[in-house]
Amino acid sequence: MDALAVSGNGPLRGQTFASGSKNAALPLLASALLAKGTCHFENVPQLADIRTMLKLLRHIGLEASMEQNSCTLHNPGMANPEAPYELVKTMRASVLVLGPLLAKYGKAKVSLPGGCAIGARPIDLHLKALSAMGADISLSGGYVEASAQRLRGADFRFDTISVTGTENIVMAASLAKGITRIRNAAQEPEVTELVVALKKMGAKIEWEKPNELVVEGVEELTPCRHAVCADRIEAGTLLVAAAITGGDVLVQNAQAAHLGAVIDKLKEAGCEISEAQENGGGLRLVAPPRPRPLQLQTQEYPGFPTDMQAQFMALLSMADGDSEISENIFENRYMHVAELCRMGAHIHVSGTHALIHGVPQLSGAPVMATDLRASASLVLAALRAEGTTTISRVYHLDRGYERLEEKLALLGAKVERIRG
Ligand code: EPZ
Secondary structure (H helix, E strand, C coil): CCEEEEECCCCCEEEECCCECHHHHHHHHHHHHHECEEEEEECCCCCHHHHHHHHHHHHHCCEEEEECCEEEEEECCCCCCEECHHHHCCCHHHHHHHHHHHHHHCEEEEECCCCECCECCCCHHHHHHHHHCCCEEEEECCEEEEECCCCECCEEECCCCCHHHHHHHHHHHHCCECEEEEECCCCCHHHHHHHHHHHHCCCEEEEEECCEEEEECCCCECCCEEECCECHHHHHHHHHHHHHCCCEEEECCCCHHHCHHHHHHHHHCCCEEEECCCCCCCEEEECCCCCCCCEEEECCCCCECHHHHHHHHHHHCCCCCEEEEECCCCCCCCHHHHHHHHCCCEEEEECCEEEEECCCCCECCEEECCCHHHHHHHHHHHHHCECEEEEECCHHHHCCCCCHHHHHHCCCCEEEEECC
């Protein structure tokens, strides 16, 4: 298993960039199941999760290939509608094939994803919605077995906002008979992007309200070509790298429209953020020597994203005062706290609340990554800490960040990958 050795090296300065969005690419790749023929997706990040999704789609029967950051998916029109445990257990987002398989092929056998480090991660709402659309659903041997002569439109409200739940149902509804109304739908940019691609494929989908989708099912969809947008969470992570080191950084393809709540909190922490007009835009952040403390609550989009919570925890561990974070989306998303405390942070967790007493300096230490965003927070803390931090189990980081060490090195960071 690889590790990263990160040495504090002063303020980061210069220009860097974010790769294509992992959480937009995964449902887009699954959408290729909905149409016979060949889909092309550009700006797809080279990540472990993407490779797993391509492997799953091949297992189902698609010819899936990836060259650099371009994916070509040929769907011959038949399918082995199954997502086996050995694939699903490595990537929960495999559940995104459930809706398309059921809608296109009338049946699906998908392993239950199981939990992960940050929570139980149930899919009960996905299944409830598909049942409302007429699917027969049974659970046995750790698998969901679903069938439907043809899904029918339904008026469904999500009790809890679910990103992949919304994505699964909007894909299923695209080929259902009749009208589906999805209430309390997730509004994340990755959902919006999937809707754009589905409409290119011929789906009839409209946002009736900011959190309500209406889908009129069609008889068939045709393949599309689509370029994936930049990863807003990676862009946010790179901005925090500038903020935690007191630097001055331009993230070339960061989109302000996708990062409103994050930008607000970075400004509250004392950073100046401006939209770059020249060379293709992006966001420039100029940071104070030390961040100001603040209160932070994670919410569904457009609120502050849970996927940026761990990164802000690292930033606030350096603030000149006490901060408070409330994690309202996942029940166990504080695995990074113990590791940050090993680096000298003073953080106390009680339930979903964390109280962070800012310290003037962190110190390098050997630490262990536990999940994707926790590993990012350890890298960020290490960029500011005195001395060298060795982060083990960076396969967690590689699930969601394409060559992060190279993007940080562009800014003067000292990050070395130790092959294990
Ligand atoms: C997506 O996960 C993202 N993953 C996550 O990103 C992200 O943290 C999460 O949305 C929240 O924004 C992908 O898009 C591939 P949810 P998802 O369904 O869809 C509960 C990362 O770091 N819930 O929106 O699985 C659930 O337990 C990853 O890139 C149910 O109870 O999240 C959670 O508390 C981590 N029943 C809340 O809803 C369900 O059927 C939100 O989960 C579904 C969800």
